[in-house]
Amino acid sequence: MRSWLLALALLVPTAALAAEGHPTLPASKVETGGDSLYVLDGKLTDQDGKEVTLANFRGKPVLISMFYATCPHACPMLVSDVRKIDSQLDPALRKEVQVVLVTFDPDRDTPEALAKVREAHKVDKDRWTFLRTDPGFVRELAAVLGIRYRFTPDGAIGHSSVITLLDRDGAIVSRVEGVRQPADDIVRKLNAMKK
C-alpha cells in the first residue's frame, strides 16, 4: 500500500490565503470540462423564499461561489471580486451572466437574512441570487466546487474562497481560488461565451 505516501505528498495546500481575523482553508482541486453540475438535484431556497434547483440557471453563464452572511472579511471581498470580473465583461454578455452565491450557514442565513445581504451589496437583482439549502447539500456542493469549510467554536466558518464559472450547460470551465486573485482566465472564457 503506497496510498498514504501519495497522501503525504499531496498535503501541500494550494492558495491558502488568510484574511485578517478570518480562518481560511485551502481549496481542493477540481477538474474542469467534466459533467454538468445540473445533475445535482438538491433543493435550494432563494432570498425571496422561492424554491429552486441549480438547473434553473441552465442556458446562461453562471459565476457560482459560497459564502455566509455574518462573515466579516473574506465574503465581502468575494463579492467585490465577483463585481470586478463582472466589470470586465462585454456589456451584452454581462446582461446574461448569473451570479449565484450559496451560504454555508443555512441556520442563520434565512431568506430574510439573504435578502438583506443582497440589499446591502446593492447588486443587480435580476442577475444575483443568494441561496440557502440543507446542510447535507451544502457539503455536496462544496465538494463539487472544491471548497473546504469548517465551523469553528466561536461561530465563524473557516472556508476556502473559490469563484467558479459554469458554462450554459452547467459544466465547470474555469475557477479562481483565494481572494483578490487574478481572474483573467474566467474573464477571457466568459467573454468567449458571447453568442
Added chain:
Amino acid sequence: MVRIAAGEHVPIYPPSPEEAVIPMKAFEIDRHPVTNRDYLAFVTKHPKWRRGQVPRLLADRRYLEHWKGALELGPDADPDAPVTRVSWFAAKAYCEANGKRLPSENEWEYAAAASATSPNGRSDAAFTAKLLEWYSKPTPKVLPRVAQGEANFWGAHDMHGLVWEWVLDFGSTMVSSDSREDGDPDKMRFCGASAINAGDKEDYAAFMRYAFRSSLQGPYTVGNLGFRCAK
C-alpha cells in the same frame, strides 16, 4: 450498530487552540464497514448509483471497477468483504438511503481510538504497534470479510486493519490555517512540523489517516477505501 458513549475526544490535529479537547455526544456507528452485499442491495434499489449510471462529477471512472458487472459482484468482491471503490458522494447517499449519515471525522476518530479493552488505546504501545503493522502490509487483491477479528471496546469491528473509511468532513480539519493562531501557520499543515505539537505523538497511525483523508476529493474511489455509517 453499536453505541459510542459520550465523552471527550482529543484530536491528534487540534484544528484550533480552542479545539484541543472536543466534547462528544453519544452516537451510534455501524458494527463493521458496509459490505459488497449491502452495497449491491443499495444499487439494485437505486439505479442512479449503479456503475455506468453515476455521473463522473460524483464518482470517478474506477467506481466499483472490481465488481463483475453493475449488479454482479464476481470473484474479486466477496459479498461479506467491505465495499471499496466508492466515492464520498456514493457513501453519503448510501447512508442517507438507510436513514443514517456518514460519521464526522471526530466521531470516527473517537470511536477508533478504542482498543479491545479501553475506550482510549492511543497510549497503549501494543495497540498502536498493531495498527502500524497494517499500514506496512500491501492490500490484498480480494479483501477479506468484515468482523473476523476482535471487536474494540465499543463492539465495533475493523476500525483498523481492513480498509480506510470515508468521513463526512474529510479533509477539512487538518489543513486549517487560522490567522488567529500566533506563530507559523505552516505548523498545522505539515506532518513533520505539526508532529511536535500533536496531541499524542505515539499515535503515528492517526497521522497517516489525517494525511490520507486530506488528500481525497469527493469523486475519488480507491481500492482500499470503504465506509460505515453513523446515526
